[in-house]
Amino acid sequence: MTAILSASELMNELAGSRPPVLLDIRWQLGGPDQRPAYEAGHLPSAVYVDLDRELAGPAGSGGRHPLPEPEAFGAAMRRAGVSADTAVVVYDGGLGWAAARAWWLLRWTGHGNVRVLDGGLAAWTAAGGAVSADAVSPVEGDFKPSPGALGLLDADAAAALARSGLLLDARAGARYRGEVEPIDRVGGHIPGAVSAPTSENVGPDGRFLPTRALHSRFAELxxxxxxxxxxYCGSGVSGAHQVLALEVAGIRSALYAGSWSEWSSDPSRPVATGPLP
Structure with missing residues (x-):
């Protein structure tokens, strides 16, 4: 099972006898609620899922977007129509971060058939896909989360992996180097982590680079x-997109979900700056 699919592939599946459940995960960091955008036009039959309320727990010591409680997440997915034996396709406005967060959570909690629409809503409309403003009332699903299917790191495990393996920092290079920090307490990176901005996994159209190119990129890192x-990333959202890119390249990885927002909140944890790990 591939982790992503194209707009044309999704069109074919939606025309089949067992179409996938569609989840709209549009979201903007620090931006307005995206539900009005969803209501103005979404993929037909897609259900809106709120990242801040349904794909994250309350912000606090675990970072800005800590993982939701599994049962709360499972209830949200059941409300959206997700069942254990149904295919799920998630999409967002095109950046891919929010959709990847939903993909990661579903995969981590044991759903085996979930994919991300490559390029999101923008790719769908560019391919001639229809959008609808109709209200969607999904049939309740039966998905029950069983966490642990994907790798998950806490702060100590992330620090250890930076020494013994490869820890990738998915944020923009300037934040990694500590030149700017618009959100968190302090700039910089986890000592030993390697800069690998998520933005370099995709082309100008927001779609993932070819598998071979992604594999070469990560091999060089x-x-x-x-x-x-x-x-890791800022708060576990763009980091999920990096995990997805690694998956497309055939490389398994673990996510430090608390990420820099959790790490930097503790003054006792070390901080590195500059371009080197």
Whole structure:
């Protein structure tokens, strides 16, 4: 099962006898609620899922977007029509971060058939896909989460992996180097982590680079052979997109979900700055 699919592939599946459940995960960091945008036009039959309320727990010591309680997440997915034996396709406005967060959570909690629409809503409309403003009332699903299917790191495990394996920092390079920090307490990175901005996994159209190109990119960063790979970002959202990109490249990785927002909130944790790990 591939982790992503194209707009044309999704069109074919929606025309089939068992169409996938569609989840609209549009979201903007620090931006307005995207439900009005969803209501103005979404993929036909897609259900809106709120990242801040349904794909994250309350902000606090675990970072800005800590993982939701599994049962709360499962209830949200059941309300959206997700069942254990149904295919799920998630999409967002095109950046891919929010859709990847939903993909990661579903995969981590044991759903085996979930994919991201490559390029999101923009790719769908560019391919001639229809949008609808109709209200959607999904049939209640039966999905029950069983966490642990994907790798998950806490702060101590992330620090250890930065020393013994490969820990990738998915944020913009300027934040990694500590030149700017618009959100968190302090700029910089986890000592030993390697800068790998998520933006470099996609082309100008927001779609993932070809598998071979992604594999080469990660190999150059050190993801070779049996190297254990971990990922973090600001708060566990764009990091999920990096995990997805690694999956497309055929490389398994673990997510430090608390990410820099959790790490930097503790003054006792070390902080590195500059371009080197």
């Amino acid at each position: 050190g993801a070779t052979g049996d190297t254990r790979v971990g990922v």
